[in-house]
Each structure stands twice: as structure tokens, then as C-alpha cells.
Amino acid sequence: MVLAYLSFFIKHFLMKQNLILLIVFFVVFSCDNNQNHHSEGGISSKNNSKKQETFGIVIHGGAGTILKKNMTDSLETAYFEKLEEAIKIGHTILSKGGASLEAVTATINIMEDSPLFNAGKGAVFTHEETNELDASIMDGATLNAGAVSGVKHIKNPIDLALSVMNDSPHVMLSGEGAEEFAREQGFKMTDPSYFYTEKRMQSLYKVKERELRRHYKSLSFEDPFIKDSKFGTVGCVALDKNGNLAAGTSTGGMTNKRWNRIGDAPIIGAGTYANNATCAVSSTGWGEFFIRAMVAHDISAMMEYKGISLQEAAAIAIQEKVPDLGGDGGIVAIDKDGNIAMEFNTTGMYRAHMNAQGALIVKIYKNE
Numbered sequence: 243m244v245l246a247y248l249s250f251f252i253k254h255f256l257m258k259q260n261l262i263l264l265i266v267f268f269v270v271f272s273c274d275n276n277q278n279h280h281s282e283g284g285i286s287s288k289n290n291s292k293k294q295e296t297f298g299i300v301i302h303g304g305a306g307t308i309l310k311k312n313m314t315d316s317l318e319t320a321y322f323e324k325l326e327e328a329i330k331i332g333h334t335i336l337s338k339g340g341a342s343l344e345a346v347t348a349t350i351n352i353m354e355d356s357p358l359f360n361a362g363k364g365a366v367f368t369h370e371e372t373n374e375l376d377a378s379i380m381d382g383a384t385l386n387a388g389a390v391s392g393v394k395h396i397k398n399p400i401d402l403a404l405s406v407m408n409d410s411p412h413v414m415l416s417g418e419g420a421e422e423f424a425r426e427q428g429f430k431m432t433d434p435s436y437f438y439t440e441k442r443m444q445s446l447y448k449v450k451e452r453e454l455r456r457h458y459k460s461l462s463f464e465d466p467f468i469k470d471s472k473f474g475t476v477g478c479v480a481l482d483k484n485g486n487l488a489a490g491t492s493t494g495g496m497t498n499k500r501w502n503r504i505g506d507a508p509i510i511g512a513g514t515y516a517n518n519a520t521c522a523v524s525s526t527g528w529g530e531f532f533i534r535a536m537v538a539h540d541i542s543a544m545m546e547y548k549g550i551s552l553q554e555a556a557a558i559a560i561q562e563k564v565p566d567l568g569g570d571g572g573i574v575a576i577d578k579d580g581n582i583a584m585e586f587n588t589t590g591m592y593r594a595h596m597n598a599q600g601a602l603i604v605k606i607y608k609n610e
Contacts, residue, residue, distance in 0.1 A: 294598060294599075295483050295598050296481065296483075296485075296579065296580045296598055297336045297337070297480075297481050297482050297483050297580065297597075297598050298336075298480070298481050298576055298580045298582060298595070298596065298597045298598060299329055299332045299333050299336060299345060299349065299478065299479070299480040299481075299576070299595070299596050300478070300479050300480075300574040300575065300576050300582050300584060300593070300594070300595045301325065301328055301329050301332075301349060301353070301476070301477065301478045301479075301574060301593065301594050301595075302475070302476065302477050302478075302524060302526050302572065302573075302574045302584070302591055302592060302593045303321070303324075303325060303353060303358070303359045303476050303591075303592030303593070304359060304360055304474045304475050304476065304526050304591070304592055305526045305527055305570075305571050305572040305586045305588045305590065305591035305592075306474070306571075306588050306589075306590065306591075307588065307589050307590070308588070308589055308590025308591070308592070308606060308607060309589055309590065309607070310606075310607055313606075318606065320358060321358060321592055321606060322604050322606075324352070324353070324356050324358055324359075325592060325593070325594045325604050326594065326602065326604055327352055328349050328350075328352035328353050328478075328594070329349060329594045329595070329596050329602070329604075330596070330602075331345075331348050331349050331351075331352055332345035332346065332348055332349035332478060332480060332596075333345070333596040333600070335348060336480060336481075336482050336483065337598075337600075339482075339483055340482065341482055341484075341486065341488075342382070342480040342481060342482040342486050342487055342488035342522075343379070343381055343404070343486075343488045345478070345480045345482065345488070346379065346400075346478045346479070346480050346488045346489065346490040347379065347400055347401065347404055347490060349478040349480075350377075350398075350400040350476055350477070350478050350490050350491075350492050351398050351400065351401070353476040353492070354397070354398050354399070354400065354476065354492055355397075355398070357439045357441070359474070359476045359592075360442075360474025360475060360476075360493055360494045360495075361375070361377075361399075361474075361475065361476040361492040361493050361494055362375070362397060362398060362399065362437070362492065362494075363397075363436065363437060363439070364439055364441075364442065364494070365437050365442070365493075365494025365495075366442050366445065366446070366474060366494045366495065366496065366497040367442055367443060367445075367446040367497065367498070368495075368498065368499050368500065369446075369450075369498050369499065369500045370500075371443070371446065372394060372434065373394060373434060373437040373494055374391075374392045374393070374394060374494070374495060374499070374502065375390075375392075375393050375394070375396060375399045375437075375492070375493070375494055375495075376389075376390065376391045376392065376393075376399065376492070376493050376494075376495055376504060376505065376507045376508040377389065377390055377399035377400045377402065377403040377490070377491065377492040377493070377507065377508060378390075378403050378414075378490065378491055378507060378508045378509070378510055378513060378514040379400060379403045379404050379407060379488070379489070379490040379491075379514065380407075380488065380489050380490075380510060380514050380515060380516040380522075381407070381486070381488055381516060382486055382487030382488055382489070382516035382517050382518040382522055383486045383487075383518050385516075385517060386407050387407055387413050387510045387514070388403045388404055388405065388406035388407025388408070388410075388412075388413060388414075389403050389406065389413060389414040389415075389508040389509070389510060389514075390402045390403050390406060390414070390415050390416065390420045390508060391414065391415075391416040391417070391420070391504045391508045392416050392417040392420070392502050392504065393416075393417070393420050393421055393424070394421070394434055395421055395424075395431040395432050395433070395434065396420075396421065396424055396429060396431075396432065397430070397432040397436065398492075399492050400490050400492045401429075402420065402423075402424050402427075402429060403490070403492075403508070405423075405424070405427050405429075406420075406423070409427055410423065413510060414508060414510075416504075417502070437494075442494075442497070445497050446497055446498055449497050449498045450498060453498070474493060474494065474495075474496075474497075474526075475491060475492070475493035475505075475507050475513070475525070475526040475527075476491070476492050476493070476526075477489070477490060477491040477492070477507075477513075477514070477524025477525065477526060477574060478490050478524060478574075479516070479521075479522035479523060479524050479574055479575055479576045480522065480576065481522070481576050481577075481578070481580055485518065485578065486518060487516045487517065487518050487521065487522040487576065487578065488516050488522055489514045489515060489516040489522035489523055489524050489538070490514060490524065491507045491508075491513045491514045491524045491525065491526075492507065493505065493507040493513075493526075495507070495529075496529070504529075505529025505530070505532075505533070506525055506527075506529035506530075506532035506533045506537070507525075507529065509533055510538075510539075511536045511538055511539035512525065512529075512532050512533045512535075512536055512537060512538060512539070513525045513529070513532060513537075513538060514538055515538035515539045515541075515542055517542050517546075518578060519546060519578065520542040520545040520546050520552075520577065520578065521541065521542055521545060521552050521555075521575050521576060521577040521578065522575060522576055523537070523538035523539075523541050523542065523556075523573050523574070523575040524538070524573065524574055524575070525537050525538050525571065525572070525573045526571050526572055526573070526586075526591065527564070527569060527570055527571010527572060527586075527588070528569040528570055528571055530569065531564055531567045531568060531569025531570075531571075532564065532569065532571060534567055534569075535559065535563050535564055535567060535569075537559050537560070537563075537564065537573065538573070540555075540559050540563070541555045541556055541559050541573065541575060542555075544558060544559070545577070551577075551581070552575055552576075552577040552581050552582070552583050553581070553583050553585075556573055556575055556583035556585040557583075557585055559573070559585075560572060560573060560585040560586060560587050561585070561587055564587065565587055570587050570588050571586065571587070571588065572584070572585055572586025572587065572588060572591045572593075573585055573586070574593060574595075580597065580598065582595055582597075584605075586608075588608075589607070589608050590606050590607045590608055591605075591606075592606055593605050593606075
């Protein structure tokens, strides 16, 4: 009888131990197989089964009232093709082990050379019918930065911003001084006629006409055409294989701007920011409000001080803080882990993303 009880006890004890071991096994297994989060506003580049190289690139070509009903098929195709061309240039550099700064600069060059975007070749006109170009770039590894504003003879302002960062003791140069520096660095001066496009000139005429109507007939400041004259910028953010972040932004500014107005694009912390500890951000929108909110740096700061994700920080900045001030626009961003955000509060933003696996996303409209 004693032996029977002893046998029964040992048998049930072993069954209980096996059950405990089985439970522990399933807990450990589930922890090792967490699923990645995939969405437009938070794409992860981590792979749990096999460690892969992490890098990525995100671009924008401006935000504003961009509606499919107002877009011809041919123009829509042109935007898609140019966004794809631009981002693939940068992605190729990153995939070969190139630096994020190199990728950002080369990618923005493609958009600066296209009349589709308000930067470089496609820059908008000032009230005096000239073109004044702004750009900035930042290195997340060193927090070094360079910027130029109000240049009129520089084909690719992002290149000059990079030179200011690398070849001068300063962060920002403007106007004639910036161009004097450019000459000393061997930059070729471009005739202002290069920047002329009929589309941008017609936009200037329309804004001037509507301003007159507003003055004499109390037309609302919320007139969509006048409001959108404040938009238009290109930007790029990138994470390279060495874990270094970079951000760059280039623009022709605001249609009909006066008095050498400067927007957020060349302002480090407003239009551009990069920090290896957090993220890289490039902004596009109504610059006066992005300056007041210091949008690019604010996103980084919320991540660092509040411990929230890139997507959470971007949403707070773009969907709450900027609108509360009365502004609108958007950002593209990438964090130190390769997660991305493409956040905007307008009806559209030209944007694209490529991750380490080469998956390409190109979008224009809201709710795509």
C-alpha cells in the first residue's frame, strides 16, 4: 500500500513539473516572436529571426491642398516617377554602405533639378519676380549643421548648405554673403533665368490678383490659393548602415514673399533636425508656424524626454501643436531604429519611403 501511494505521488508530481515546463516554454517562445508594427506612420526595420542591416530613407516634395480631382493623369504619373527616381538614388547609396549625408544630398538634388517641386529649378517667385532659395542640412552623428537663405544664383542650395557645414565655422549664411562664400568654395553661379518656369510665374500673378481682391473686397485670408502660396518644399531624411541619421530640406519659399522673408526650411530645429539619439526630421508647410513650434526639434525632444515613439511625437506636433497655432503642413522622419513617420494635416503630401529590404512606398494624397 505504501509503495502504491508513493508511486501515485511521484507520477502526479512529474506531470505537474512537465506542465510547468510546458508553460515556461510557450512564454519564452512567444516573447521571441513578437510581431513587427507596419503602418505608414511607423514602419519597423527589425527582424527577430535573423539580424538584418537596418537603414532607410524617406522623402517629401511638399504638402498642401493636393487633390486627385485636380490632378491630370500625366501630371500624377510625373510626380510618382520623380519621387521614385529621387528616393532610389539615395537608397542605392545607403545599400552600398554610403553615408546618410551623401544620400540626403543626392536625393534632394534630383528634386531640386525638377520643375515639379518648389526648390531649385521649380522655385516660386517673390513679389519682385525673383527667386530666393533656402536650404539646410544636419548630421545626426555630430549635430553639425549648415544652412543658406535667400540665394539667387545657386542651382542646388542643399550642396551649398552642406559646404557651409563642412567648410565654414558657421551654421547659416544668407544672401550675398552666402554667394560670396559659394564663389570661394568653387561653386558655379547660375543665371537667374534658369529658375524661370511659366507655371510658377502664373501662380505669382494669380496670388497678386487675389491679394488685390482681398484688399478691396475683404476676401478671406483662408482663400485656398493664397493659403497654399505658403507651401512647397522638398526634404529627405536617412539612416545609414552605421546608424547615422541625417536630414535635409530645400525650398523656393513662399509665392509672392517680400522683404527677404525666410521660412522654416533653413532654420535648424524648425525645418530640419537630426540626432542619432532620436530621429531625423524634415518639415514642409506654413513656415511661420513651424518656426514658432520648432517642429523638427520638438519631435526629437518629445522622443528623448517623454520616451514616446517617433509616430506618437510626430502626430502630436502635426495634428495638435501646429494646428493649435493656426498653421498646417507635414513632416517626414526616421528614427535610430529605422521606424518612419510621414505625418501631415493637409489634403496631400508628396512622399516616399524605402526600407533596408528595398520595399518602395510612393504616395500623394491623404488616406491612401
